[in-house]
Every structure is written in C-alpha cells, then in structure tokens.
Amino acid sequence: MLSFITARQIGLDPPVRLRRAESARRVLSLELNHDREVERIHGNGINTIDIEVIEGRYMLSGGSDGVIVIYDLENNSRKLQYTCRAVCTVGRSSRHVHRFSVETVQWYPHDTGMFVSSSFDKTMKVWDTETLKPAEVFQFEGNVYCHHMSPIARKHSLIAVGTKDPKVQLCDLKSGSRIHILQGHRGEVLSVRWSPRYEHILATASADSRVRVWDVRRASGSLFTLDQQNGDQSKTSTETVNTAHDGRVNGLCFTHDGLYLLTTGTDDRMRLWNSSTGENTLVNYGKVVNESRKGVKLTVSQGCSPEFVFVPCGSSVMVYALHTGEMITTLRGHYNNVDCCEFHPDYQELYSGGKDCNILAWVPVLRGPDTEDEETAKVKAGASAAVNPAFEDAWSSDED
Amino acid sequence: MNVALAWWLTPVNLPQFSLLLLLNFSSDMNRKRSLIPDAFRVKKRRFGADNINGHPEHGDTQADGPPDVKATLQYLMTLFPRKLFNDSLPQIVFKHQLYSLHSDKTLVDKQVNELRDKGELLMFQLGFGSDAFGLVFSEDYRTKVLAMEDGRSTLGTVEKFLDKVLPGCSDLSFSKDKMLKHFLFTDSEITQLVKSGVLTVRDAGSWWLSIPNSGRFTKYFIQGRKAVLGMVKKSKYNEILKNDLQERRTTSHVKLDIKYHIHDIIGAELVECIQTTSGTLLRFVDT
Numbered sequence: 001m002l003s004f005i006t007a008r009q010i011g012l013d014p015p016v017r018l019r020r021a022e023s024a025r026r027v028l029s030l031e032l033n034h035d036r037e038v039e040r041i042h043g044n045g046i047n048t049i050d051i052e053v054i055e056g057r058y059m060l061s062g063g064s065d066g067v068i069v070i071y072d073l074e075n076n077s078r079k080l081q082y083t084c085r086a087v088c089t090v091g092r093s094s095r096h097v098h099r100f101s102v103e104t105v106q107w108y109p110h111d112t113g114m115f116v117s118s119s120f121d122k123t124m125k126v127w128d129t130e131t132l133k134p135a136e137v138f139q140f141e142g143n144v145y146c147h148h149m150s151p152i153a154r155k156h157s158l159i160a161v162g163t164k165d166p167k168v169q170l171c172d173l174k175s176g177s178r179i180h181i182l183q184g185h186r187g188e189v190l191s192v193r194w195s196p197r198y199e200h201i202l203a204t205a206s207a208d209s210r211v212r213v214w215d216v217r218r219a220s221g222s223l224f225t226l227d228q229q230n231g232d233q234s235k236t237s238t239e240t241v242n243t244a245h246d247g248r249v250n251g252l253c254f255t256h257d258g259l260y261l262l263t264t265g266t267d268d269r270m271r272l273w274n275s276s277t278g279e280n281t282l283v284n285y286g287k288v289v290n291e292s293r294k295g296v297k298l299t300v301s302q303g304c305s306p307e308f309v310f311v312p313c314g315s316s317v318m319v320y321a322l323h324t325g326e327m328i329t330t331l332r333g334h335y336n337n338v339d340c341c342e343f344h345p346d347y348q349e350l351y352s353g354g355k356d357c358n359i360l361a362w363v364p365v366l367r368g369p370d371t372e373d374e375e376t377a378k379v380k381a382g383a384s385a386a387v388n389p390a391f392e393d394a395w396s397s398d399e400d
Numbered sequence: 401m402n403v404a405l406a407w408w409l410t411p412v413n414l415p416q417f418s419l420l421l422l423l424n425f426s427s428d429m430n431r432k433r434s435l436i437p438d439a440f441r442v443k444k445r446r447f448g449a450d451n452i453n454g455h456p457e458h459g460d461t462q463a464d465g466p467p468d469v470k471a472t473l474q475y476l477m478t479l480f481p482r483k484l485f486n487d488s489l490p491q492i493v494f495k496h497q498l499y500s501l502h503s504d505k506t507l508v509d510k511q512v513n514e515l516r517d518k519g520e521l522l523m524f525q526l527g528f529g530s531d532a533f534g535l536v537f538s539e540d541y542r543t544k545v546l547a548m549e550d551g552r553s554t555l556g557t558v559e560k561f562l563d564k565v566l567p568g569c570s571d572l573s574f575s576k577d578k579m580l581k582h583f584l585f586t587d588s589e590i591t592q593l594v595k596s597g598v599l600t601v602r603d604a605g606s607w608w609l610s611i612p613n614s615g616r617f618t619k620y621f622i623q624g625r626k627a628v629l630g631m632v633k634k635s636k637y638n639e640i641l642k643n644d645l646q647e648r649r650t651t652s653h654v655k656l657d658i659k660y661h662i663h664d665i666i667g668a669e670l671v672e673c674i675q676t677t678s679g680t681l682l683r684f685v686d687t
Contacts, residue, residue: 234571236530238603246530284505287669325506 020305026348026364027301027308030319032333038084038351038359041069044101046353048297049342050115052107053151056346058087060115061353062102067091068117070129071359073344084361088132096134098123103144103294109151116159118144124161126173138171138178142188146295149173150194150202158216160202162189168204170216182214184222190250191295195275197258203275205252205295209243211263213278224278226263228271245269251296255307255322256345262309262322264298266290270311272322283325289313297340301348310350312338317352317362333360467502469511473521473535476501479660484620488548488613490540495523495533496667497660516570525572525608526618527600532668536611538566545598548612554596557589561598576605620655621664627653628661632671632684639683641676 004021007013044065051059051073059071068090075082090097098119108114114135118124120143125134142164149159157173158180168189170180187208195201201223202214212222226244229235233242240246245265253262254275261275270288272281288311290296300322301308307322310331317331317338336355343350350362473493480491498508512535515521522541524534542562549555565574565583579585585593590607593599597612611617631648632640642662650658662682665671671682 232571233575234573235525238606240530282506282509284509286499286505324504326504 017305020303023301023348024304024306024308027304027319028328029365030329030331030348030350030362031365032331032360033363033365035081036084036361036363038071038361039086040358041086041089042067042357045336045355045357046339046359047101047294048104048340049351049353049359050106051342051344051351052112053109054111056344058107058112059084059342059351059359060105060107061359062105062117062119063357064101064355065092066098066100066102066119066121068098068102068105068115068127088129090127090132094132096125096132098125104146104148106147106149109149109153116147116149118147118161120144122163124159124171136173136176140169141165145189146191148192148194150199151196153194153199155199156216160192160194160204162192162204162206164188166206166208168192168202168214180216182212182216182222184212184214185210187248190248191252193252193254193261195258196254196256197275201275203252203254203261205244205249205263207248207250209240209245209247209249209265211244211249211252211261211273213261213275226261226271226273226278226280228280230280230282244271244273250290250292250294251298251311253298253300253309255300256302260322262298262300264288264290264296264311266292270298270309270320272325281323283323285309285320285325286327288318288320292339297342299341299343299350301343302345304348310341310343310352312341312352312354314338315354317341317350331362333362334358467504467507467511469498469502469508470515470520472498472501473537476660476663477537479657479663481656481660484655485613485616488544489611489617490536490544492524492534492536492611492614492617494664494667495535496531497663498667500663500666500673519567519570522566522609523570523572524610526614527608528618528622533572534611541611542566545596545612549596552596554592557585557592558596558598560589561585561593571609573602573606573608574599579607624654624656624661625664627651628658629665629670629684632665632682637683638686639674639681641678642673642680642682645682 004013004018008015008018042063042065044063046061046063048062049059057072057074059073061069061071070087071084072087073084098117098121100120102117102119105115105117113129114126115129116124116126122140122143124138124144124147126136127133128135140161140163145162147159147161158170159173161169161171163169166185166187166189168182168185169178170182171178185204185206185208187206189204189206191205193203195203200216202216203211204214205211211226213224214222225242227242228244244263245267247266249263249265251264259275261273262270263273264270268287268290270285272283273279274281296312298309298311308328309320309322311318315334315337319328319331320326321328334352334354334356338352338354341350341352348364351359352362353359476493476497477491480493482491495512499505502508512521516523520538522536522538524536526532526534545558545562549558579590594601594607597610599607600610602608631645632638645662646658654661666673670685672685674681674683
C-alpha cells in the first residue's frame with residue numbers, strides 16, 4: 001500500500017491506479033458488519049432497491065406488499081454503530097400505494113425529487129418525493145416486470161417498460177405519451193436496461209431466450225440479437241440456435257463503462273457479451289443457480305480494477321470476477337431468497353434485499369494493523385483499559 | 401515505466417498477472433513486508449470451509465501458471481475403461497471433467513478450443529444435455545473408426561469423410577447443403593456415413609458428428625452417474641469425503657471407473673467440493 005502511495009506521489013503511477021487497487025481490495029473484504037444495519041420496515045419480501053446516483057445518500061426499496069420506503073444511508077451520528085433509518089414510506093395506508101407487489105423502483109437519474117415505481121398491479125407510477133403522491137400513472141395490460149430510465153440521457157426522457165406483453169413500451173416522461181413500441185420479442189420481457197454509454201441504446205431480455213439490443217431512434221427493429229454460440233450454428237440443437245440462453249433470460253446488467261453486458265438465464269448460466277458487437281466473450285462462470293420466475297437484479301462493481309459481479313443466487317449473493325469468471329466468494333447472511341442487490345460505488349458497500357424482509361449492508365472490513373506496527377499496537381492495547389478494572393491487580397510485588 | 405503503462409492499458413487483469421507486475425515493481429521497496437500483494441491477495445481464498453473450488457490434485461494452477469489441458473486430458477483418458485467396450489471405442493473424456501481439475505474454467509475452454517483448431521482434439525455433442533461435450537483425440541478416433549470399418553462396404557466413404565472433413569472443419573454438426581455443396585458428398589454417401597455411425601441424425605437435414613457404437617457408453621455413463629450421485633445422496637447429511645467415495649465398493653450399475661464419475665460430478669457442479677482438514681468433501685447440491 002505504501003509503495004502505491006509513493007509511486008503516486010513521485011508520479012510513476014496515474015492517480016486512478018491507487019484508487020482502483022484500494023477499491024478492489026475493499027470489495028474483496030466485504031462482510032456483514034455488526035455496526036451497520038438497515039431499519040426493517042417491509043412486512044413482506046423486498047424486490048428491488050436503488051441507490052441514487054447524485055449523492056449516494058438515499059436508497060429506495062420496493063416490497064412485495066406494494067410498500068415503498070426511502071432510507072438515508074449516510075452516517076451523521078459520529079458513532080460507529082449506525083442504523084439506516086427510513087426517511088419516509090409509501091405505506092399500505094397511503095391512498096396511492098400500489099395494490100400488488102412493486103417489482104422495480106428507480107430514482108430519477110438527475111435528482112431525488114422524483115422516482116418511478118412499477119408493479120404487478122399493471123401500473124407504473126411517477127412519484128413526487130416531497131408529497132409522496134404520484135404525478136403520473138401509466139396503465140398497462142399485463143404485469144409490469146421491470147422498467148428503466150437512461151442514466152445519461154439528455155436528449156430524451158424515455159422510460160423503457162417490460163411487461164407480460166412481448167412488446168417493449170417506451171413512455172415519455174415529458175409528454176406522458178406511450179406510443180413508441182419496440183417489437184421483436186416473442187415472450188414476456190423480463191428485464192430492460194439502457195446503456196450507460198450511449199443514450200439511445202437499449203437492451204431487453206425476454207422469456208423467449210433472446211436478448212435484443214435496440215437503437216430507439218431506428219424504426220425497423222432491433223440492432224442485433226445476442227447469440228450464445230457467436231453464429232456457430234453447429235454446436236447446439238436447432239431449437240436453441242440464435243438464443244442468448246437455453247432458458248428464460250431474466251437478468252441484465254451493463255458494466256459501468258457500457259462496454260460489456262451481462263446476462264443471466266434460467267439455464268443456470270451467466271454470460272458476458274461485448275455490447276457493441278454482441279459477441280459472446282465466452283467467459284465461463286460455471287453454474288450460477290437461477291430459479292427466479294421474475295427478473296434477477298444483478299449488479300457490477302464500479303471503479304475497481306478487476307471488476308466484480310454480484311449475483312443473487314438462492315439465499316446468498318455470489319461474487320465473481322468479471323473477466324476471468326472465477327468465483328471469488330459467497331456472501332451468506334440472508335434467511336431466505338435474495339432478490340436484489342445494489343452496489344454503492346463511493347464506499348464499496350453492497351446492499352442486498354430478499355424475501356426475509358431484511359436489507360443487509362455488506363461493508364468492507366477495515367484493514368488491520370501492519371506487521372511492523374503490530375508490536376506497538378499490542379503494547380498499546382495491553383497498556384490501555386482493555387482489561388476490565390475489576391480484574392486488574394492492585395497488588396504490587398514491591399516492598400513499598 | 402513499462403510496468404505502469406502495461407497496467408494502464410490492459411482492460412482485462414488476471415490476478416496472477418497483476419501480482420507479477422506488483423511483485424516486480426515493489427521488490428526493491430519492500431523486502432521485509434508483503435504489503436503490496438496484500439492489496440490483491442484474495443483474502444477469502446484461504447482453503448477454508450467456504451471454498452467451493454477444491455484444491456486440484458493434478459497440477460495447481462495457482463502455483464504453476466496456465467493449466468496444461470493436454471496433460472490433464474491424457475490423465476483423464478487413462479481412467480476410461482477400454483476393455484469394457486472390447487477396445488472398439490476411442491477414449492472419451494467430458495469437457496466438464498477438466499473443470500474439476502483446474503480452477504479457471506475460461507482458460508480451460510480457451511485451451512480446448514485451441515486444441516480443436518489445431519486438429520488434435522475432436523468435440524462431440526453426446527446428446528444428453530446441451531452442455532455435455534465429449535472430447536476425443538483425433539488420432540484415437542481415426543484409428544478406432546477405421547479399425548471398425550475394416551472389411552465393410554462403407555470403408556471408402558468413411559475414409560473420405562475422415563480425410564476431407566475432419567482436418568479442416570471443427571464443427572459439431574453438419575447441415576445438408578454443407579455436406580452436398582461444400583464437401584461434395586452425395587446423398588447415398590451420407591446414408592452410408594449415417595449407417596456406419598459417424599453421423600447421427602440431429603434434425604431434418606442436419607447431422608451430429610458422432611462416435612460409432614457409443615450408445616453403450618452413453619447408457620453406462622448415465623447409469624453410473626445416477627448411481628454415484630445416489631451414493632452421495634444416501635450418505636449421512638448428503639455428503640461424503642472424496643477419498644471415502646473412491647474406496648467404496650461400487651454396485652453393478654457402475655461400470656466405468658468411479659474416479660471418472662467423480663470428476664464428472666464435480667465438474668458438472670452436481671456436487672459441491674469443500675476443503676476440510678480430512679480432505680475434499682463432496683456435498684450433494686439440491687437443485
């Protein structure tokens with residue numbers, strides 16, 4: 001660590017190298033911490049969480065009972081032990097609460113004055129955070145599985161919505177119109193994601209085993225479909241030709257730079273794709289257990305030098321290295337299925353929520369003292385009041 | 401210097417590579433302490449009870465460098481029972497059996513593809529799971545197939561197929577117009593190839609590359625896999641030490657070597673591999 005700092009000081013290394021190395025080290029030491037917990041508000045499982053991008057301070061969560069809660073993640077108490085309190089809730093008593101489970105919530109990418117939630121009651125609501133009343137309600141014909149707003153969009157304010165209908169709908173936030181439709185899938189759309197690199201590129205994953213990448217400005221259909229065999233039609237049986245997975249594709253995640261796309265499917269596989277060409281990079285993650293009938297919300301770390309993927313698998317969160325495919329560790333702590341996880345890029349923390357109604361915060365363990373300082377640390381610890389005064393020996397062996 | 405530049409440019413960073421870079425760079429600065437590798441040493445990868453990927457018995461990739469897939473293949477081929485099939489079948493190994501011996505699956509896949517491109521290795525879709533690929537060395541395959549065809553009328557066609565198609569094309573299946581136009585086989589020749597067992601029907605108008613007389617192998621394999629998994633399931637707590645499993649007496653259902661089956665179930669992730677102080681523990685994965 002010291003040599004990283006020295007190298008940065010004398011200019012041998014670019015400053016970002018130290019930051020990336022330290023972020024990666026922190027991610028590798030993620031653990032459940034006694035000192036940090038998130039207040040338990042939901043009475044039923046938690047389906048989705050989202051941390052706002054601007055400050056990284058507020059977290060939204062949506063539950064199976066239709067309740068939406070906003071938590072404050074920042075620790076202003078100067079104590080190590082901190083519970084993230086709920087700032088406000090859209091509870092069952094509110095007039096505007098969703099009738100069935102909330103599947104996706106997302107903060108408005110540019111400020112926290114607004115957030116959007118979509119639910120199995122076939123609606124998507126745009127809420128005003130101050131008053132907690134929906135400013136706009138979009139009605140759909142089928143269950144809404146997911147929605148996403150582009151985090152970088154300046155020229156448009158479209159929300160892509162994936163519902164039970166094979167057509168992907170684009171709702172415009174500015175005008176309230178929903179006439180833009182993307183046709184091409186043949187099954188329900190389980191996950192939609194805008195690219196964080198280009199504001200017009202959208203990826204959608206569907207139960208018909210295909211993942212399509214669209215440019216929303218283009219009228220004539222998708223740009224390309226992801227093919228797990230990279231065009232080699234000889235490897236699999238004829239039914240699975242030109243598909244991204246051998247089962248339903250239910251998880252999509254772009255890496256932070258937008259160059260790669262991760263998909264997970266019910267064939268227990270996770271694949272990494274080059275997002276501009278649609279080529280399967282053939283990284284083998286092994287068996288990534290996936291039994292979800294809805295979408296799986298996986299997430300990728302940001303700003304670390306080997307990037308990591310966090311996938312909820314059963315009742316634990318698995319951590320894989322992004323480009324080599326090796327399994328780093330399993331984060332166990334939930335009592336029931338984990339449904340969603342979200343990475344906080346500034347503190348390298350992971351928040352995961354599941355059916356056991358808990359949101360767990362995985363915090364990097366602080367570095368222990370160095371070997372050279374260990375002796376001094378031990379001496380200090382011995383001298384300080386680490387020993388209970390009741391056991392301290394007041395008796396002295398000296399004559400005096 | 402060059403070290404820092406290389407780091408900056410490569411987007412894909414294998415931990416071993418970065419470790420080497422760091423060690424090279426910092427060796428003069430930190431002789432007593434090992435602080436820099438600490439930044440990258442995966443703390444959770446101690447061989448504790450949490451570790452899923454067991455310590456490979458045949459060449460530790462973390463110590464050695466890139467895995468030698470060919471040597472592992474040759475070792476696994478020795479586990480295949482030749483006498484059982486009266487020496488008529490070439491030795492078949494599954495691609496996922498390699499995963500039980502090497503921890504980096506992506507590198508293994510890459511090396512297998514390289515061997516296939518060189519023409520030394522052939523891959524087959526054996527029909528019972530879209531991920532179960534069988535691997536056979538090309539020379540073995542040729543000798544066995546020609547030995548079997550010796551004296552039969554289809555010998556000429558099969559020889560032609562082996563000489564023309566296999567060296568150049570490393571596909572697993574062939575479609576009708578590819579066979580007719582690209583390789584210039586006639587319909588009757590294709591029928592002869594199917595009769596001899598080198599091609600198996602996949603779909604109307606396309607065929608899988610296959611190993612003749614491998615039906616018995618597939619049957620014994622599936623039976624044996626079920627039996628070995630049953631042995632793990634019936635154990636107390638659904639787990640058994642790998643050494644114990646190897647010592648166990650196998651029922652008549654298990655005709656292939658039990659070690660062959662153990663590599664198969666570990667590689668296919670049907671059991672979890674956990675390191676304990678008494679060796680590797682195999683725990684049945686309930687899915």
